[in-house]
Amino acid sequence: MKQVYRRPHSLKKAPFHYCPGCGHSIAHRVIAEVIDEMNLQDKVIGIPPPGCSVFAYHYFDVDMVESAHGRGAAVATGIKRAFPQAIVFTYQGDGDLAAIGTAETIHAANRGERITAIFINNAVYGMTGGQMAPTTLLSQKTTTTPYGRSAQLEGYPLKISEMLALVKGTVYIERTAVSSPANIMKTKKAVRKAFQTQIDDLGFSLVEILSPCPVNWKMAPLEAWQWIEKEMTKEFPLGVIKDVTGK
Amino acid sequence: MPRILLSGNSAIGEGAIRAGCQCYFGYPITPQNELTEYMATHLSRRKGCSFIQAESELSAINMVxxxxVAGVRVMTSSSSPGISLKQEGISYLAACQLPAVIVNMxxxxxxxxxxSATQSDYFQSTRGGGHGDYRTIVLAPSSVQELADLTHRAFDLADRYLIPVIILGDSMLGQMMEPVEFHHEVPRRLPVRDQALRGAHxxxxxxxxxxxxxxxxxxxINWSLFRRYRLIEKKETTCESSLVDDAELVVVxxxxxxxxxxxxxRKARSNGLKVGLLRPVTLWPFPSEQVKKTAARTKHFLVFEMNMGQMVEDVKLALDGAGEVGFYGRPxxxxxxxxxxFRVVSREYYQRGLSIER
Amino acid sequence: MLVKMIFAGFGGQGVLSMGLNLAQAAMLEGKHVTYLPAYGAEMRGGTANCTVAISDEEIASPVASAPEFIVAMNQPSQVGFQHHLQSGGLLFVNSSLVEAKIVRGDIELVEVPASRIAEEMGNPRCANMVMLGAFTKKTNLVCFATLITGLESTLQSKKKLLEVNKEALKTGYDFCGAEP
Structure with a gap:
């Protein structure tokens, strides 16, 4: 019998603890498949953040080290500088990468650190219960914007990927989503390209993944997928934001 | 190797390189910039080594x-306000049982x-400093030569006990130059720790x-940390004592x-006052036993610090009522x-009615 | 024996290297020595000073609250540091730039026109070494030969600068000797 679907080697035999409809499980699987296909399981060091994905090391069957909130890019820098042969990726949420860790992210990018950031944008702080994130959309309701995010009081959704594209040390930045089979395939392609950028020693790479959080969005999983495609992509358009890899 | 005239900051840098330090991450703050600059000059282009001037102390400690995690000997340095920022990372290092050397000038x-030079970070250094229940080893040098020697020891201790080690100096130690001699050559092969994360190959x-x-x-996890701390207390507590054997008053x-x-x-002795000195070299672990033993001979102690009285609490805890503790501090x-x-010591000496050698 | 001294002047006059060269020579002679530069905002502000302590035994504090010797290369240093000097101490002034005004009766003044001598030698930047030469002769803290040895090791890659500095040291040294 022909096998058409199986667990990637880079994922442990452990059931995900994520909520029904959560995008993390898909993103994890996509990354694990790429690691398998590129034969990197022995070389990868992953850095999960505090947040829903803090237990990522229970799922990924690669070396992993938990980072303090927002410091993923700094920890990745330390690892890569100490051991340049490693393929280092951070796995960070929007609060982690684009709020508390903005400085670490921008400066690691500017130094052109040979690391890859997987940036999960779900427009809320998930683990802490759905507070406003830097990427929360205008008029989106969260537990700390109960009347909807107002530009006057809370500012605008932060487009960190576009900002990072202006930084010279970044080489490849793409925004994708895990909101449909087609987008999931595009996400996989982007992750592969980001890792390849690092292997080729070209500079900093980042894949921003728009990811559903049905529980905190108070939506059904399917509705959450649709909200990404209809609402989130208006503010955060999908596609390659920067590619100077020459490939 | 001949003696050379070196500032305290440079001596730490040279000592670190000779101890096999492979990575240094720092952020400018007076009065320790010469150390960062020393590493930029002498470490950054060395094979297999890395130097980064980070965007913040937070970043620097997380690079550390x-x-x-990747298994190399690594150091950062800063001064008090910057060390406060580093506390987040120090707590994580302690939790993960990761060695690192952190210099606080x-x-x-x-x-x-x-x-200017003060000793007001004693509490922060010896009580962990960040959140959570942990300790770091704290080494307190008092000369440039000792800075060089203790830097080497700091790396060894960090690796042996898998613990962050603080070198607590001050701006004067960092700035002043003294003759110094290095007892180690740069290792040919830089050490890599077992248990390092380097890919699951x-x-x-x-x-x-x-x-x-x-x-x-x-x-x-907390219990296991403290089991290790007990071991460190037993094996690594270090204290210099001088002229204590016949002392009637002991300065700490x-x-x-x-x-x-x-x-x-020295002045007191030449005036016939029998005064001795206990100098804790490890502030944590604190040499409580040595302080206590001294109390078997004399009950009279005077703690002198350049702060409003921090180590004096450890002296009192160690004595547990077995001695009379005076304090003199300049913050x-x-x-x-x-x-x-000397004036303070002699005043204390006379007021307590201690005997004068004629 | 513990002796402390302060070298002070404008930034750029080389007061730090005066102290450093002396400290180096003292080290070469096997003495205990500390060198403490003044630091921080004052370092950028135009005035500079450093403190050197030389002793036969361990030096307790590198700070000099009552130094035996003070070298004032400019006017503000003379004014600022004069009252710190220990009773019976020596005040060296760069008399080409400083109008020596002693307000104390218990100290000795040594006037060395260091800037003028250096200019006459064609190397106005060497006033510090002229002064250090004179200082060495007068205080006898280290041997002149050791001072030269120290200088040779610090400036070994800069032969021309070394010669100029050596000459300045010698001229300053002889200047003090020529005095009655």
Whole structure:
């Protein structure tokens, strides 16, 4: 019998603890498949953040080290500088990468650190219960914007990927989503390209993944997928934001 | 190797390189910039080594965390306000049992304070400093030579006990130059620790983490940390004592204050006052046993610090009522002179009615 | 024996290297020595000073609250440091730039026109070494030969600068000797 679907080697035999409809499980699987296909399981060091994905090391069957909130890019820098042969990726949420860790992210990018950031944008702080994130959309309701995010009081959704594209040390930045089979395939392609950028020693790479959080969005999983495609992509358009890899 | 004239900051840098330090991450702050600059000059282009001037102290300490996870000898340095920022990372290093050397060329506080020498970071250094129940080893040198020697020891201790080690100096130690001699050559092969994360090649994958959702698991982690701390207390506590054997009054002081106290004690001795000195070299673990033993001979202690009284609490805890403890402190970055301390010592000596050698 | 001294002047006059060269020579002679530069905002502000302590035994404090010797290369240093000097101490002034005004009766003044001598030698930047030469002769803290040895090791890659500095040291040394 022909096998058409199986667990990637880079994922442990452990059931995900994520909520029904959560995008993390898909993103994890996509990354694990790429690691398998590129034969990197022995070389990868992953850095999960505090947040829903803090237990990522229970799922990924690669070396992993938990980072303090927002410091993923700094920890990745330390690892890569100490051991340049490693393929280092951070796995960070929007609060982690684009709020508390903005400085670490921008400066690691500017130094052109040979690391890859997987940036999960779900427009809320998930683990802490759905507070406003830097990427929360205008008029989106969260537990700390109960009347909807107002530009006057809370500012605008932060487009960190576009900002990072202006930084010279970044080489490849793409925004994708895990909101449909087609987008999931595009996400996989982007992750592969980001890792390849690092292997080729070209500079900093980042894949921003728009990811559903049905529980905190108070939506059904399917509705959450649709909200990404209809609402989130208006503010955060999908596609390659920067590619100077020459490939 | 001949003696050379070197500033304290440079001596740490050279000592670190000779100890096999492979990575240094720092952020500018007075009065330790010469150390960062030394590493930029002497480490950054060395094969297999890395130097980064980070965007913040937070970043620097988290780079240290990353490099330590990858198994190399790594150091960062800062001064008091910057060390406060580094506390986050130090807590994580302690939790993950990762070795690192952190230099604090401390300055006056609170706040931005002053850049003059003080000892006001004693509590922060010896009580862990960040959140959570942990300790770091704290070494308190009092000369440039000792800075060089203790830097080497700091790396060894960090690796042996898998613990962050703080070198607590001050702006004066960092700035002043003294003759110094290095006893080690740069190692040919830089050390890499077992258990480092370097990709799961040829073994099962591993992870390093601090978070757990089970209180009982965290309790066991805390217990295991403190079992190791007990071992460190037993094996590594270091204290210099001088002229204590016949002393009627014992001065307890560390770092630069101990130097000044020594000058005062020389004067006291030449005036027939039997005064001795205990100088804790490890502030944590604190040499409680040695202090206690001294109390079997004399009950009279005087603690001298360049702060409002921090180590004096450890002396009192160690004595547990077995001695009479006086205190003299100058905070704010004022550097007392040996003559000033001599006046305090002799006043204390006479007031307690201790015997004078004629 | 413990002796402390302060070298002070404008930034750029080389007061730090005066102290450093002396400290180096003292080290070469096997003495205990500390060198403490004034630091921080004052370092950028135009005035500079450093403190050197030389002793036969361990030095307790590198700070000098009552130094035996003070070298004032400019006017503000003379004014600022004069009252710190120990009773019976020596005040060296760069008499080409400093109008020596002694307000104390218990100290000795040594006037060395260091800037003028250096200019006459064609190397106005060497006033510090002229002064250090004179200082060495007068105080006898270290041997002149050791001072030269120290200088040779610090400036070994800069032969021309070394010669100029050596000459300045010698001229300053002889200047003090020529005095009655």
């Amino acid at each position: 965390y990353g490099a330590s 401390s300055r006056g506080g609170p706040g931005l304070g002053s850049i 040829g073994r099962a994958s591993r992870f390093v983490k601090t978070f757990t959702s089970k209180p009982t698991e965290l309790e066991e 002081a560390f770092g630069i204050a101990a130097r000044i106290a020594k000058g005062a004690i 704010g970055g004022v550097i007392p002179t040996p003559s000033e301390v």
